[in-house]
Amino acid sequence: MTTPTRRQRITVEDIGDIAVVQFVDKKILDEQNIQMIGDDLFRLVDELGRRKVLLNFSNVDFMSSAALGKLIRLHQRMTQVGGKLVLCGIIDSILTVFKLTKLDKMLKIVKDEQTGLNSF
Amino acid sequence: MSERHISVNITIQSELAETHRVQTDIENALQSNGYDEADVFAIRLAVEEALVNAMKHGNQLDPDKQVQVSYSVTEDRFDIRIVDEGIGFDPNEVPDPTEEMNVERPCGRGVFIIKNVMTSVNYLERGNIVVMSKLRGVETE
Numbered sequence: 106m107t108t109p110t111r112r113q114r115i116t117v118e119d120i121g122d123i124a125v126v127q128f129v130d131k132k133i134l135d136e137q138n139i140q141m142i143g144d145d146l147f148r149l150v151d152e153l154g155r156r157k158v159l160l161n162f163s164n165v166d167f168m169s170s171a172a173l174g175k176l177i178r179l180h181q182r183m184t185q186v187g188g189k190l191v192l193c194g195i196i197d198s199i200l201t202v203f204k205l206t207k208l209d210k211m212l213k214i215v216k217d218e219q220t221g222l223n224s225f
Numbered sequence: 226m227s228e229r230h231i232s233v234n235i236t237i238q239s240e241l242a243e244t245h246r247v248q249t250d251i252e253n254a255l256q257s258n259g260y261d262e263a264d265v266f267a268i269r270l271a272v273e274e275a276l277v278n279a280m281k282h283g284n285q286l287d288p289d290k291q292v293q294v295s296y297s298v299t300e301d302r303f304d305i306r307i308v309d310e311g312i313g314f315d316p317n318e319v320p321d322p323t324e325e326m327n328v329e330r331p332c333g334r335g336v337f338i339i340k341n342v343m344t345s346v347n348y349l350e351r352g353n354i355v356v357m358s359k360l361r362g363v364e365t366e
Contacts, residue, residue, distance in 0.1 A: 134273055136241055136281075167266070169273045170338055174331035181329065198266040205341055206334050207323045 114142040117149065123157040123225055124149055125218065132167040143175040147182065156188035159221040163194030173208060180212055189213070193221035229257065231298040236291050239284040239309075244276040247294055251305075254298040260361055267342040268303050268359050274335035275307050275355050283309030283353055302344075303359045313351030341365060 118125045126146070130138060149155045160176075162168075176192070183190040191213045195203065203209045215221045231254040237243040248269055255265050276292065284290035287310075296305035320327050322334045340346050344360045359365075 134244075136277075167269060169270070169277070170334040171277070171332075173334060177329060177331045198263060202270070202338065202342075205338065207328055211328055 111141065113145055114138065115145045120222060123159055123222060124153075124155040125159045125161060125222075127161050127163070128165050131164060133165055133172040134167060134169040136171060139169075139171045139175050142172075143178070146175070146179050150179070150182055150186060150188065156183075156186065157225045158183065158188065158190050159218065159225075160190070160192045161194045161218050161221070162192065162196070162199065163218075165199065166196060168199050168202070170202075170206075173202070173206065176212065177208070189225060191215060191221045191224050193218050231257075232295075233297070234293075234295045236293050239280040239286050239288060239290050239292060241277065241280060241286075243292075244273060244280075247276060248272055251296060251298070251303075254296075255303065258298055258300050260303075264303075264359060264361055267365070271339045271343045271346075271357055271359070272305060274339050275305075275357065278335050279307050279309035279311075279353075279355075282314070283311030285311065301361055303361070304357070306354065306356045308354045311353050313353040314348075315352060316348050 114129050116127045116129065128142065133139060133142060149158060180190050193215045194217060195214060203212070203214060213224065215224055233250065237247065251272060252265055252269060255268060279292045280286060284292065290310040293308040294305065296303070316336055319336045320333060322328065322330065322337050327333065339357065342365055343357045344363055344365055345358045347356045348354065349356060
């Protein structure tokens with residue numbers, strides 16, 4: 106297992122067998138940051154074997170399209186390994202972007218963390 | 226809260242970290258003119274996408290190539306012009322990311338997002354110049 110040598114961009118809380126992920130950064134943008142976040146998320150799935158992941162965006166107030174791309178890849182990876190990815194706590198302005206790009210049809214998005222936990 | 230016409234012309238390197246500086250300045254200018262959260266978010270997003278496109282796709286992140294940014298903020302509107310040194314592109318040839326065959330692609334949404342959150346967007350010359358406007362308080366979707 107690879108050991109990260111930099112500060113983690115996510116925090117993970119286990120609730121049962123569900124990994125609830127919060128983001129350290131309020132603004133998820135710039136390629137380097139998004140890459141690090143992606144690495145941390147993929148490590149959860151590929152190295153730590155998590156199959157139920159709930160991403161809580163309540164701390165995030167801005168996200169660029171590059172971050173959307175990373176979420177799509179994560180969703181595809183979860184599907185490949187038979188897992189499930191749920192997103193929650195997305196503020197209205199960011200949710201508008203998910204709807205605009207029709208990613209709300211592909212990704213499972215719920216209102217809040219409790220609803221997300223109940224959806225697994 | 227004071228309202229003031231702000232006009233800025235700058236040249237930045239093709240480093241993605243430079244986008245933060247430009248965005249912060251624009252956000253401050255918008256807020257000093259009383260723009261609401263929705264407008265600030267839309268403009269920030271479009272500027273982010275356009276600058277990244279200019280640096281990454283236009284200038285290929287070449288440190289010898291620069292991006293020219295000119296913007297103005299008034300109490301009624303935000304305007305910005307971004308120029309890169311790349312070969313340009315035809316925005317009409319960018320695939321629609323909302324089509325079924327494209328939805329699962331992890332990239333290719335920037336141009337689409339810009340078009341849908343700003344009041345007007347035009348690509349000039351060979352496509353290496355983008356001019357965008359946002360009228361304050363006007364819904365675009």
